Amino acid sequence: MNTLIDAMLELSRTSRLPVLVRLVDLGQLVSAIRAELEVDLLERQVRWKIDALPLVAGDQDLLRQVMQNLLVNAVKYTGKRDEALIEVWAEERADEWTVFVRDNGAGFDPRFQEKLFGVFQRLHRADEFAGTGVGLATVRRIVHRHGGRVWAQGQVEAGATFAFSLPKHL
Template sequence: MLAEPPQARPLCVLVEQLHATLGRFSLALSLARDALAWLDAHGRIIWCNRAFDRLAGVDHTALLGEPVTELLVLERDGHPVTGELHPAVRILAEVDELLENYDATIGDRRAVLEVYGRRGRIEGQPAAVLVIQDVTERERARAELSTANTRLASANQELEAFSYSVSHDLRAPLRAINGFSQVLLEDYGTVLDATGKDYLQRVRKAAQNMGKLIDDLLRLSRVTRADLAWTTVDLSAAARESVRELAASTPERSVDVEIPDGLAACGDARLLGVALQNLLDNAWKFTSKTTNARIEVGVADENGERTFFVRDNGAGFDEAYADKMFGAFQRLHAADEFPGTGIGLAIVRRIIHRHGGRIWATGALDTGATLHFTLPTDGECRT
């Protein structure tokens, strides 16, 4: 059955439908959270909603026909905004549109109001509409964020100063300890007995370990502060380069390493290279006492999320302590069993987090470990 054309409907029905539509619009505007007001050419209120009533603190019937400049008392920098500076006057006389923040007193509290104004016409006469939103909480949050950013910048400056002190002031005494202990061994070695020589070797080893720890701390600091240069990173190539360096450093070892082609992600090439280097160095170290050592780098779909992994069949770990693996100076194995400073995985975690990814570990003692991590895809690379 064909619908009846509008022209055939009784005029009274169309009028009723029009009134119903206007009623719905009026109800929606009256219930809106933002304060709305229509002004005539002289800045008097033609219509306003309930939110404007509450803002002005005046009964609705008393608002109509009143100058909005007397009802909407605004301030800026502690001074009243009156006369030609009032946004209602400016929108009717100077500008077609404006969006500005003002201070105001609403009841017994201070507030920040965002005032939007636009010039228009009603029944052929100049008019304007004002939309006013209470943005006090937003501006308070913005101010708190600005304060937090300022404190963060100050903390970063202090961190840079500390890093400089570590890299220069602490290295000098370490060099002296290493140097003089070596001189003692070379020039007075014949005078020292076995116990004395052992003590000197321990001093040298402790100084060297301290030097490595300082290097790792500085690397951790640089990872935190470095700017990211986003690009598509060939993770397969980066992993292979790290394995070549590890194999060259321990030519006596034979490790079966599997790295497929086509592993790619979006991120900072240098930092992701550092992350892979640390992950592979970790796997290389913990397979050092494993017969038929094997390391695998790959990617898998885990619950619909593309997840990279570095897996080994080395010493493994107790999963009850998995969260501790990524903390600075945290060790799940004795230092004399597997040497290291305990910083490597902390560096990896910071790099992955800076890229918006996640990292976690699974494994078991004497079985091996898998380090899982997520990164933005190469198709999501930022410019």
């Protein structure tokens, strides 16, 4: 219950705190988060493929939450794979950067992809994968506050790709 309360408070904070815009090195953020996650992955075989990531305009702490939620989910939902593959890359568009996180994990039924970003909307049973059902709602809220958008693609047992866009200039 405490975990759920903390998650809800964090979601609420993402709406109230001001967005402190500066240049954020997404590559550095992802490297730091990966290092934190690897401490708990010693018993697993996880292959990371991380391309060069851009400097973006945004709030460092909020964007850290976005990347952390997406990478934690990728690790979590690949937990039943003999070898997990987690890929992170970005694509430059005319007015925005698009960042992708893809895994070869459990995936999801694409008919329900709109539910993914809602609070308490889980597509997997809690006994299969732990979590509060708040992480992707937090991702959506933060990205929207930065003027971007989020989306996902997946297939059951064929992995998932989560993406978000950030305008080049806030």
